[in-house]
Amino acid sequence: MSDLIDIRGVAHAYRTPSGPLPVLDGLDIAIPRGEFCAVVGPSGCGKSTLTRLVAGLMKPDKGEVRLDGAPIRGPRKNVGMAFQNPVLLEWRSILDNVILPLEIVAPSMPRKERVARAEELLAMVGLEGFEAKRPSELSGGMRQRASLCRAIVHKPDVLIMDEPFGALDNFTREDLWQTMRQLRAAEPFTAVLITHDLRESVYLGDQVVVLSGRPARTQYVMNVDLPDERPLDILYTPKVGEMLHVLRDQIKIAQGRGEGPGEGAAA
Numbered sequence: 001m002s003d004l005i006d007i008r009g010v011a012h013a014y015r016t017p018s019g020p021l022p023v024l025d026g027l028d029i030a031i032p033r034g035e036f037c038a039v040v041g042p043s044g045c046g047k048s049t050l051t052r053l054v055a056g057l058m059k060p061d062k063g064e065v066r067l068d069g070a071p072i073r074g075p076r077k078n079v080g081m082a083f084q085n086p087v088l089l090e091w092r093s094i095l096d097n098v099i100l101p102l103e104i105v106a107p108s109m110p111r112k113e114r115v116a117r118a119e120e121l122l123a124m125v126g127l128e129g130f131e132a133k134r135p136s137e138l139s140g141g142m143r144q145r146a147s148l149c150r151a152i153v154h155k156p157d158v159l160i161m162d163e164p165f166g167a168l169d170n171f172t173r174e175d176l177w178q179t180m181r182q183l184r185a186a187e188p189f190t191a192v193l194i195t196h197d198l199r200e201s202v203y204l205g206d207q208v209v210v211l212s213g214r215p216a217r218t219q220y221v222m223n224v225d226l227p228d229e230r231p232l233d234i235l236y237t238p239k240v241g242e243m244l245h246v247l248r249d250q251i252k253i254a255q256g257r258g259e260g261p262g263e264g265a266a267a
């Protein structure tokens, strides 16, 4: 399988009034087409910066971010994004919120087709019957479901998610994880997920990338060797327990509290 996203030797510093702030230095991530990459790392290490690079919203000082073999040189239409705050437009119905990217990416698509596409996705995430509601009439979990539909309605090559489940309670979050896996089974896409939740990274990811403290480099890569069919109970198996243990140790190292890189360290 070829890599759809290829991040090589990336370094970046923000220009601040007190001088350059190096945020990334030595970032290498390869994500094959159709794979789900979860990225974890200490707070403030540069995870959101990584999403901006993949979305083409900024260019790295050094190194390259390639999409399907070509360097990303600017913002791209074939990217979907979802954030911790679902940012739905209150003056639009849920259906019309989901349709929004199609109005931009596929302006010639007849409204009937747009509606059918949005309805199909909303049904998939359990929001059938809520199409005409306004965002404020839905719970936080339901809003986030709608936001995920909006992020993939135009069938983006890449779905970028920055802590999309971070503000939800535990049970809702676990429901959303399952929804995410169902969506992926029905609608193949390549995903980059930024998360602080190690269980989430293992449940959703094909690979988990641990970033070091700032400036972030790729410190460790875990290939998640679990079946595609993942009941939530899998999180309570000894195998996943061991994986979480390894990731926790890596996070401690990234925070400067560990003992040194362990087996499987990427750098």
Ligand SMILES: Nc1ncnc2c1ncn2[C@@H]1O[C@H](COP(=O)(O)OP(=O)(O)OP(=O)(O)O)[C@@H](O)[C@H]1O
Residues within 6 Å of the ligand: 014, 015, 016, 021, 023, 042, 043, 044, 045, 046, 047, 048, 049, 050
């Ligand atoms: N536009 C900017 N200009 C200057 N500094 C910035 C800018 N954006 C982010 N930073 C700084 O860069 C560092 C990395 O920010 P980033 O948001 O990428 O980290 P993060 O890992 O996503 O953080 P968190 O885990 O807290 O969400 C932080 O110290 C932040 O304050």
